[in-house]
Amino acid sequence: MLTQSLTTSTVASRVSPLPYPALDQFGAVTGHAGLIATEFSYKKDEEIYGEDEPAEYVYQVISGAVRSYKLLSDGRRQIGAFHLPGDVFGLESGASHRLAAEAIIDTTVRLVKRRSLEQAAGIDVKVARNLWTMTAGDLRHAEDHMLLLGRKTAMERVATFLLEMDRRLAVAGMMALPMCRRDIGDYLGLTLETVSRALSQLHAQGVLGFSGARQIVLRNRQRLHNMDA
Amino acid sequence: MLTQSLTTSTVASRVSPLPYPALDQFGAVTGHAGLIATEFSYKKDEEIYGEDEPAEYVYQVISGAVRSYKLLSDGRRQIGAFHLPGDVFGLESGASHRLAAEAIIDTTVRLVKRRSLEQAAGIDVKVARNLWTMTAGDLRHAEDHMLLLGRKTAMERVATFLLEMDRRLAVAGMMALPMCRRDIGDYLGLTLETVSRALSQLHAQGVLGFSGARQIVLRNRQRLHNMDA
DNA sequence: CGTTTCTTTGAGAGGGGTCAACATTCGTGG
DNA sequence: CCACGAATGTTGACCCCTCTCAAAGAAACG
Known part of the structure; x- marks a missing residue:
């Protein structure tokens, strides 16, 4: 180094x-x-x-x-x-x-x-x-x-992650994630596939919007807060 | 208080x-x-x-x-x-x-x-x-x-726990756990039943001995170290 | 010694993992 | 600006590890 x-x-x-x-x-x-x-x-x-x-x-x-x-x-x-x-x-x-x-x-x-x-x-x-x-x-x-x-479900972990990233790097209501799905999985104690499935489900429910896999807009923070237990 | x-x-x-x-x-x-x-x-x-x-x-x-x-x-x-x-x-x-x-x-x-x-x-x-x-x-x-x-299996978690407790409270090669199986589970992100099953399996393999559920003797620390990944 | 709490064990179910195929995005050079 | 290839992401099918529910057994306590 x-x-x-x-x-x-x-x-x-x-x-x-x-x-x-x-x-x-x-x-x-x-x-x-x-x-x-x-x-x-x-x-x-x-x-x-x-x-x-x-x-x-x-x-x-x-x-x-x-x-x-x-x-x-x-x-x-x-x-x-x-x-x-x-x-x-x-x-x-x-x-x-x-x-x-x-x-x-x-x-x-x-x-x-x-x-x-x-x-x-x-x-x-x-x-x-x-x-x-x-x-x-x-x-x-x-x-x-x-x-x-130790205690949250996959969906709860992803909801928590989204709220954390929203708080830390959202600009104008949108966040540009720098990390890939594998990184997110390794942060949340999940596989990249499980992370992807959770995000797809939230997308289908209208809780978030994508513009590219790493550009995310949260459309319903309250729902995410409820999910994060 | x-x-x-x-x-x-x-x-x-x-x-x-x-x-x-x-x-x-x-x-x-x-x-x-x-x-x-x-x-x-x-x-x-x-x-x-x-x-x-x-x-x-x-x-x-x-x-x-x-x-x-x-x-x-x-x-x-x-x-x-x-x-x-x-x-x-x-x-x-x-x-x-x-x-x-x-x-x-x-x-x-x-x-x-x-x-x-x-x-x-x-x-x-x-x-x-x-x-x-x-x-x-x-x-x-x-x-x-x-x-x-985030990343260890149930058996690896229990092995890690046993080695930690052995290090911290073993006297004369024996440890007297103050906590119940539910506490151990809530520490390791498992259920009490999974903790009990892992301990039973280690007992069956001769890795540890019991004298009462909370009095444990480690008989093969090397095996536990290998398990803890 | 009886009662309560704790632990063990079994049977069955389910959430998330694994493996695989396909889709999309991104970077690169034409 | 587009075309291509590589990297990344999505989705499906199936499986397995751990959880849940239940009951019996063991230990602790008054």
Whole structure:
């Protein structure tokens, strides 16, 4: 990794315009500490870091999308989270990454050295608090996702997924999913066929509209909320 | 809650003898800050706090066992974690508890006010770091559990559970499970019958021995490790 | 020692997985 | 801008793992 086009810049608080600047948690950390941030780009399906690899950097998506996942020895995959523009990922309290990360589509990230964040946290209590808060946010998502994976039906999982993506990346009532059906399945603990069937059923019921398999408009969010149990 | 026998004491670092004093993370926090810790007891199946309830206290199990869980509207339950003696639970970065907590059996906990921990973290960077590390530990467990819930078979889940409990509460090669089959099922995303059948099968294969349904001896940990994929 | 709760086991059903074929979309180069 | 090929998505048929429902057995408790 780290063998591509590389731009270095001293970061004030926010270098690049992000879709949701109001929620720029990364800037909240780097801003206080005057850290060096670097931009970096990955091509579709390129690995950003592997599972159990030393956690040298912390990342923020500038554009594109990232999947974090774990694998079983026979190749079964569980995606723990999708990271969209503005999201911070790869933040670890320990020495190594617990999940691998790959670019879903061509993606640009900003990154800072973990060591410098740790150092800043040792000096500035506000930075330390921000790191804790970000990890706690990841934990909240994981707890919600355990409920989905352990106890929801296929239709409920897909409904939950659609509402999550609608919230996170809908523009003008429409969302452009960056990930394929297999990624969605591996996120929801389903097969790609089951995801496809659920989406078709929702389409037939008029709950959503397609313009291409990955361009979706939700036409009845209330029905989806009811389905998500 | 908080309507039972109540003992207050000023905590040095460790008040009560814990089974695994080497891993006393709670003491690492309270020790530095000279916080007031209180002991409190709950009866079997008593609620400690509810989902979305204000997070006023942080807890450590002294004796007994606790389950943390989420419910769907129709009563389906996902247990996110079991808390055993020495474990800290109920630690939140935000204002409220994301999961409910109940005593599995009669349980005694030590508790400190969240506010005083926050305050200590604002003064002492080491305390802040400890809070972050504890939340990161919970996140690691949740990430592993998502893989289990999303991608493992029933037998793999039970094998993983047995190895986890063996690691956490085995004494002299034997473990005394505090929780019933339904709790195990709700932790593993299975029904209690499926858990029972998997345990019976492992028993028939000689992988484990019973002395009462909840007293289990692992006779072949390697086989379990192979099963857990 | 009786009662209640928990666990085991069986039989049958169903939701989601698997395998396969076809359709659509997208990227690429003509 | 279109044509082609590859990748992605949809749909169908069938199967199997786990769930559901039921009953008997074992353990815990007063």
